[in-house]
Amino acid sequence: MNNLKTLLARLLESARADFDPKPIARPKVDPGFQDLEPLLRSTEAIRFSILSLEFWVDPNGQLREWSDTTAGPQSDCSSLPF
Secondary structure, eight states, rough: OOHHHHHHHHHHHHHHOOOOOOOOOOOOOOGHHHHGGHHHHHHHHHHHHHHHHHHHHTSSHHHHHHHHHHHHHOOOOSOOOO
């Protein structure tokens, strides 16, 4: 039982060390939105809506950091152009 507590304490300490949220920037619509083709305009509107929701829910970036930490490197989306 004591080993389990030690293991859990180490896991919690490791998780706290890896958890480093950074504030996210307020989303902005593409300046050329009006000039985009209909499909690209729809895509930009969806992108902006999703990022606005994320910003509204958690502008400090804790939700994004938690999902990155929880999901692990196999689902790293940091290279996406958001």
